[in-house]
Amino acid sequence: MAAYCLGLQQPNMQQRPKNSRKSSSKFGSALKRVGQYLKDQADDQTHSALYLSPAVREPQHRVDIRSSSSKNTSDPDLEDQLVQKLPVLNHLPSYRFSTSPPTYSSRSTARSSSSMTTKDASGPDVYQNMIRHQYASDNILQSYDVLKPQRQNSNKQKAYWIVYIHGGYFRDPKVDSTSLKPTISFIENSQLSTPTSDLQSSISGYASINYRLSPHPAYPQTPETTPSYTLNSAKWPNQPDDVMNALQHLQRTYPDSRDYILVGHSVGASLAMLVPLNSSSSRITPPKAVVGVSGIYDYPAIHKTNPDYEGMTSNGMDKKYYEKASPALYPAKQYKTKWDQQKRVIVIAHSRDDGLVGWDQPEEMMEVFSADDFATELVELKGGHNEIWENGSELVRAIAKATEMLS
Secondary structure (H helix, E strand, C coil), rough: CHHHHHCCCCCCCCCCCCCCCCCCCHHHHHHHHHHHHHHHHHCCCCCCCCCHHCCCCCCEEEECCCCCCCCCCCCHHHHHHHHHHHHHHHCCCCCCCCCCCCCCCCHHCCCCCCCCCCCCCCCCCCCCCCCCCCCCCCCCCEEEECCCCCCCCCCCCEEEEEEEECCCCCCCCCCCCCHHHHHHHHHHCCCCCHHHHHHHHHHEEEEECCCCCCCCCCCCCCCCCCCHHCCCCCCCCCHHHHHHHHHHHHHHCCCCCEEEEEEEEHHHHHHHHHHHHHHHCCCCCCCCCCEECCCCCCHHHHHHHHHHHHHHHHHHHHHHHHHCCHHHHHHHHHHHHHHCCCEEEEEEEEECCCCCCHHHHHHHHHHHHHCCCCCEEEEEEECCCCCCHHHHHHHHHHHHHHHHHHH
């Protein structure tokens, strides 16, 4: 089974604990740790993590502090206790804590009235309703950002969520969920009649996933001086585990997000391509389409063309996982069996000017999906590896192709 090969763990769907005081104590302890961390960072203006960037640079975040499926916090008693703790945390600038999406619950808005709103320079009001959810409490990066645009769809056109997984070779703290912002700006702020006007009506929401990172030599940390919930020490399969847990939390919190297009950039594309193979075992709805952008699909192959990459790969995963983490090394038959839906749409988007990942990687991934059972498209982009998401317009082209193929 692919889930076993990847080391993805089955969600631990625990029953509501009989001893609610014991469970509440554990949850309260986790909340206290996260709350204290945020307070420390609010006091410490020298902290440089993008996750806690100043309000003038980052959108307002409403943080939904819920733990992963391995720690059941859906208990109403625990949620009430969380709400009682919110006034202690809400004095922090630029963050709003909520126990449910404001779109569906006015209760959280009323209890979070002390938070500040900010407007992003890239377009008026685009990010003012962005929400940050915590899908697990082991690390501050176990989170995802959500934006639900308010618009009328008079044509009743089928709309999908765009769910994004960032790159950064599993370790770059400067590349996180906020890297989807230029793409959102291009779609939501553009006045062009094509292609974004049609694309807007095809998108009902955005979600951008963070996951635990591996160490980075340019940003040294030590366990002795770094809190465990900010320590970048992830090793495969922590990264795919986090993605699957984030998707599970997203689909539970926003039921309409089960109609989604999964987009990944660089190693995020690797993670995205593996999701259909493991959606059933992880109890999530598989994506309607997968868009791999500037992706790495075969790690042993890229180590031959770029030998220096092996050091970076081994930094985030042991050698025994190289093949299991490579979506191009799984046969088409396995994708067909595991990705159980009538139409399987795959867009592979790449630039010949990439500079970091060669054209052989998308070609190899396309070869896997050459069978008639898949609707595939190879989209040639323009620009360097990171320019694709930094600019946003090229990433929009890949997304637009997926919505076109689904329609």
